[in-house]
Amino acid sequence: MTGNKKWRDTLISYIFCAPAYTVFTLFIFVPIIWAFVLSFYDFSILTYLTPDFVGLRNYIRMVNDSYFWEALFNTFHFSAIYVPVSILAGFVFAIMLNERFPGRNFFRLAIFIPVVVSMVVASIVWLMILSPSSAGFANRIVGSFGIDPQGWLTQSNLAMNSIILVMVWKNFGFNMLIYLSGLQSIPDEFYQAAELDGASRFQRIIKITLPLVRPTTFFLLVTTTINAFQIFTPIYLMTGGGPGYSTTTIVNYLYMKGFQEFEMGYASAISVILFGILLLFTLIQKRISKSSDEAIV
Amino acid sequence: MLTKKKARTIRITVKTVILSGVAIITLLPLLWTISTSVSPDTGIETYSLIPEQFTTENYPLAWNYPTLFDSNVTLGTMFLNSLFVAAAVTILSLLFDSMAGFALARKRFLGRNVLFWAALSTLMIPFYVVVIPLYLIVLRMGLINTYTSLIIPFAASGFGVFMFRQAFFGIPLELEEAARIDGAGDVYVYSRIMLPLVKPTIATMMIFKVLWSWNMFFWPLLVIQDYSKMPINLGLTVFRGHHVTRWGLLSAGMIIATIPVIIVFLVMQKWYIQGLTAGAVKG
DSSP, X not given: OHHHHHHHHHHHHHHHHHHHHHHHIIIIIHHHHHHHHHTTEEOOTTTTTSOEEOXXXXXXXXXXXXXXXXXXXXXXXXXXXXXXXXXXXXXXXXXXTTSOOTTHHHHHHHHHHHHHSOHHHHHHHHHHXXXXXXXXXXXXXXXXXXXXXXXXXXXXXTXXXXXXXXXXHHHHHHHHHHHHHHHHTSOHHHXXXXXXXXXXXXXXXXXXXXXXXXXXXXHHHHHHHHHHTTOOHHHHHHTTTOSTTTTOOHXXXXXXXXXXXXXXXXXXXXXXXXXXXXXXXXXXXXXXXXXXXXXXX | OHHHHHHHHHHHXXXXXXXXXXXXXXXXXXXXXXXXXXXXXXXXXXXXXXXXXXXXXXXXXXXXXBOSSOXXXXXXXXXHHHHHHHHHHHHHHHHHHHHHHHHHHHOOOTTHHHHHHHHHHGGGSOHHHHHHHHHHHHHHTTOTTSHHHHHGGGSOOHHHXXXXXXXXXXXXXXXXHHHHHTTOOHHHIIIIIIHHHTHHHHHHHHHHHHHHHHHOOHHHHHHOOOGGGOOHHHHHHHHHHHOTTOHHHHHXXXXXXXXXHHHHHHHHHHHHHHHHHHHHHHO
C-alpha cells in the first residue's frame, strides 16, 4: 500500500516537473552539450546536418586569430572600467538615498528608470545624443566649453568609453537598489555608537558601512562582471563593433562569425571559451561566498 | 542640538542639489525623446527639451507607419506581437515553473535532488553560450519566423523554479494535510491551496518575465526576419534603419515601446524590488 503510494507520488511529481524540464532539456541541456561537440566541427546553417570534423582546428585558429584577441581585450577593457564605476556609483547614491528626506522616492525612481527601459530604446536615444554632428547633444555640451565636435562613437579612442558611459547610465540604478536593500540590514546602533566616539560621517561610511555591505559588493562584483562579459546589444546598435574592431566584444565577435559569416563551428568554439570564462567567475563566487559564510559563523 | 539640526539641513540641501543634477542626467534622454515625439516631424535634428510646437500627430503616424517592404505591417502590429509574446512567455513560465517548484518543495520522490540541482545548474549556463545549438534546434523544428520560437525556449526558467520552490517550501504542512484529509488530490492542493499562498512570488516572477520578454533583442534578431512577426524592439531598429531622419516618428515609436514597461514597473515595483533583493541576499 505504502509502496504503491510512493510510486504514485513519484509519477505525479514527474508529471508536474515534465513541462519545465522538457524546456530545460531541449533548450539548455542538449544545446550546452552540443555546443561543445560543435566546436570540433566546421559547418554553416546550410551544412549543419553534414558537418566536417576538424578536431582542435577551431581552437588553434582562435589562438592565432588577432581579432579574437582584440575582442577579448575589448571585453576586458569594457568590464575593467564599467564594473567598478557602476558599482561605486550605485554605492554612493545608495548612501545618499538611504536617509529619509523630502524627494527621496523621486530620486530613487529617477535613477532606477533607465534600468527598466529596453537596451534597444536606450541605444537609439544615445545614438542621437552622441551624434558626431556639431548639432548633436553631447557635442553642444562640450562645445560650450570650447571643445571641437567629437565622433563619440566613430573615433576609435572614444567609442569604447562612450559605450561604457551609456552602460553605466543604464545600470548603476540597479546596483543602487541592491545596495539600498543591503543598507537596511545595518542596525542604527552601530552608527550611533560610532557617532558617540566622534567618528565623522565619512569615517562611519568607510569604517562601518563598507565592511558591512561587503557581501553585497561581492555579489554585485560577480554578477556585474558576468553580465559585462556578455555585452552585445548596445555595441551592435551603436557602433557595430567599430570603428575597425575597436569595440568588438566576445559576443559581438561570436555573432559576427556565427550569424553573419556563417562559420558556426568557429563561433561554437568561441562560445565554449566564453562559457569557461564565465564559469570561472561563478566558481570564484561560490568559493569565496562559502568561505565568508564560514568566517561569519 | 541646534547646530546638529543645521548641519543636517545643509547636508540635505547639498544632497538635493547633487541628486537633482544626477536625476537630470538619468531622465534627460527619456524627457528629450518625449519632447521630440510631440514636436512636428521636420526631419531636422532638434535638441530642445520643451517642444516649440506641440503636436500629437506623431503617435498615430508611428503606430500606423508601414515598414518599407510590407505595407500591411506597422509599428502597431509589432507592438501587438510583443504584447502577445510577453503574455505567452509570462503565463507559460509561471505555470511550468510553479508546477515544478510545487513538486520539488512538497513531494518526496526519487530523483528530486537531481532535478533541483539541474534547475539550479541552468542558472550557470549563459544564453550566448547555447545560442548556436539553440538556433539549429529551432531551425530543425521549422520554427524560424514563428511566435513559437520566441516563446517555447523561455517557457520555463531555473530561476523561476527555484523561487517557487522556496516559496512553497515555507508553507506549513497543516494547511496541506487538512485538505488531504478531505480527499483533495495534488492538482487541487497545488492550484487551490498552494498557489494562492505564494501570490508575492507570482507577482515578482510576473514582472521579471514581462520586462525580460518585452525587452529581449538578441534572440528575435536571430530567428525573426518576417516583419509581421517582429517584436517592437527589433522593429524599432529596422524602422530606424529605414527612416533615420524621421525623429518625431522614431521617438513616438520608442515611447510607445517603453510605455508598457514603465507602467508594469510603476504598478508592480514593490514586487520587483522584493525579487531583486531576494536574489541578492541569497547571492
